Amino acid sequence: MRLTWAQPEDLVPAELAALREQGAAESDLAPIQRRWADAGGSIALAPSGASAESAAPELRVLARAVLEELQALHAPSVDEPDEWSDIVALLPAAVAPADASVAFTRVHGAWLGRSAGCLLGKPVEKIPRSGIEQIARATGNWPIRTYFTAVGLPDEIARRWPWNRRSAPTSLIENINGMPEDDDLNFPILALDLLETHGKNLTTEHVAEAWLGALPAGRVFTAERAAYRNILDARPVPDTATHHNPFREWIGALIRADVHGWAHPSDVRAAAASAWTDARLSHTRNGIYGEMWAAALCSASLVARSADEALDAADTVVPPASRLAAAVRLGRETGRSLTGGLLTVDSALDTLHEAFEGMHWVHTLNNAALAACALQAYGDDFGAAIAFAVAGGWDTDSVGATVGSVVGGLLGADGIDEAWTAPLKDRIATSMPGGTERSIRELAERTLRLSAGMS
Incomplete structure (x- = not known):
C-alpha cells in the first residue's frame, strides 16, 4: 500500500529539509544524509507525499533509525519559540x-x-504556476476571472496538466453544485x-x-x-x-x-x-x-x-x-x-x-x-x-x-x-x-x- 505523508522512507528527506530550514548545522546533517543515500534512500522530497514504490523492509528499518537520529538534532530557537x-x-x-x-x-x-x-483553487491543486496559466489562457480565462472549466481545453494541455483527480468532478464551473x-x-x-x-x-x-x-x-x-x-x-x-x-x-x-x-x-x-x-x-x-x-x-x-x-x-x-x-x-x-x-x-x-x-x-x-x-x-x-x-x-x-x-x-x-x-x-x-x-x-x-x- 502506498501511504502518503507517513512512510518512514519519505519522512527522511522531508526531515532533512525541515532541519535545514530551521538552521541545523550541515556538519550534523551531511553524514546522516550520506549514509541514507548510500543505502539507497532518496533525498528528494516527494511532492505529493509518497515515493512511487514502498521501500524494501531493510530500508524502512534504516529509515526509522535515521529519523531517531534526526530527532535528536531538534533544538529550540530564541527568535522562534513554541510556548x-x-x-x-x-x-x-x-x-x-x-x-x-x-x-x-x-x-x-x-x-x-x-x-x-x-x-x-481545487481543480488546479498540485499544478504549478505555468500549468495554471496555460489552462486559463487556453480556455479564455486569463487573467483568471471565474472558476476553471474543461470546456474548450485542448487535449494536449489537458494531458500535460491533468486536473486534480479528486476535485475535477466537483470543482469546474460546468459541474459545481455547492461547495x-x-x-x-x-x-x-x-x-x-x-x-x-x-x-x-x-x-x-x-x-x-x-x-x-x-x-x-x-x-x-x-x-x-x-x-x-x-x-x-x-x-x-x-x-x-x-x-x-x-x-x-x-x-x-x-x-x-x-x-x-x-x-x-x-x-x-x-x-x-x-x-x-x-x-x-x-x-x-x-x-x-x-x-x-x-x-x-x-x-x-x-x-x-x-x-x-x-x-x-x-x-x-x-x-x-x-x-x-x-x-x-x-x-x-x-x-x-x-x-x-x-x-x-x-x-x-x-x-x-x-x-x-x-x-x-x-x-x-x-x-x-x-x-x-x-x-x-x-x-x-x-x-x-x-x-x-x-x-x-x-x-x-x-x-x-x-x-x-x-x-x-x-x-x-x-x-x-x-x-x-x-x-x-x-x-x-x-x-x-x-x-x-x-x-x-x-x-x-x-x-x-x-x-x-x-x-
Whole structure:
C-alpha cells in the first residue's frame, strides 16, 4: 500500500529539509544524509507525499533509525519559540480591541469568501504556476476571472496538466453544485463546534479528542496525519507535533485559523492565543505562527476598514525576527510594488518564487507571503485577490481560501460578485459528523452568536 505523508522512507528527506530550514548545522546533517543515500534512500522530497514504490523492509528499518537520529538534532530557537509565554515576550504590547459591533454580512462574507477561494483553487491543486496559466489562457480565462472549466481545453494541455483527480468532478464551473468537501472547510466547521462547546476553556487536548471523533485519518494530510499517528501512539502534547513530523512548519495549521479569528473580532491577541492552542497539536515555530497570523487577519477583517489595516493588526502577533515575519514583509512589499506599478503580476510572482525556490508547495512561509501579497495588492477586489492567490501555483485551494476569507470579511457578502457565490448554493459538503452538508448562512449565524458569547 502506498501511504502518503507517513512512510518512514519519505519522512527522511522531508526531515532533512525541515532541519535545514530551521538552521541545523550541515556538519550534523551531511553524514546522516550520506549514509541514507548510500543505502539507497532518496533525498528528494516527494511532492505529493509518497515515493512511487514502498521501500524494501531493510530500508524502512534504516529509515526509522535515521529519523531517531534526526530527532535528536531538534533544538529550540530564541527568535522562534513554541510556548505561548515565550512568544508573547517577543511581541509588541497588545492593543485593546475596538468596541465595534460586527455586521452579519461581514461574517457571512467571510464564510462565502473562504468557500469560493478554496473552490477556485481545487481543480488546479498540485499544478504549478505555468500549468495554471496555460489552462486559463487556453480556455479564455486569463487573467483568471471565474472558476476553471474543461470546456474548450485542448487535449494536449489537458494531458500535460491533468486536473486534480479528486476535485475535477466537483470543482469546474460546468459541474459545481455547492461547495464540495475539502479539509479547508472541514477544519473551520470542526473549530466552530469546538469553540461552541468549550469557548475560552478550549485546550489542545480537546482539539485532539475532536480529531479522533470527527476526522477520518485519510482526510487529514502532512502535519495533521503525523500528529494523528502520534495521538494514537499516546504521545503527549507537544510531542504530537514534533515526533517524526517533518511537516511541522507546513500550511496545515494556517488553514485551521479562521473561526479562531472570527470568534474574537478585533481582538487579534485573543484570536492568536486561541489559534496557538489549536496549532501546537501538530505544528511548531512558523507553523504555529502561521495559524496565529491567519487568525489575527480573520479577526481584524470583520471590523477593519481596509486590508492594510487588517495586515497591520496581524503583524502584531508574529514574532518579529521569525522567518514568517520576514515572509509576510516580503509579500506586503511585493504587493505595494505591484499596486504602485513597479511590478507586473508576472514579475511579482517571479519575486516570490525566487525568494522561496526549492520550498515545498504546501509550506507555510511561501504561501503566507503569497497571501500577504494578494491582500496588500487586491484587498478591495475579491475576484482579483483570489485569482492572484491561485495563480501563484502553490497550495492553490488553501491560500485561495485564506485570501477569500479575509477579503470576504472586509467586503461583506454583498461585496462579492454573485458569479463567485451563486454556484455555492449556500451549501458546504463535509465529512464531519452531523450530516453531509452545512448551510453557509447557518454557519455564519452560529459564528456571529459565538463571537458575541466570547466577548
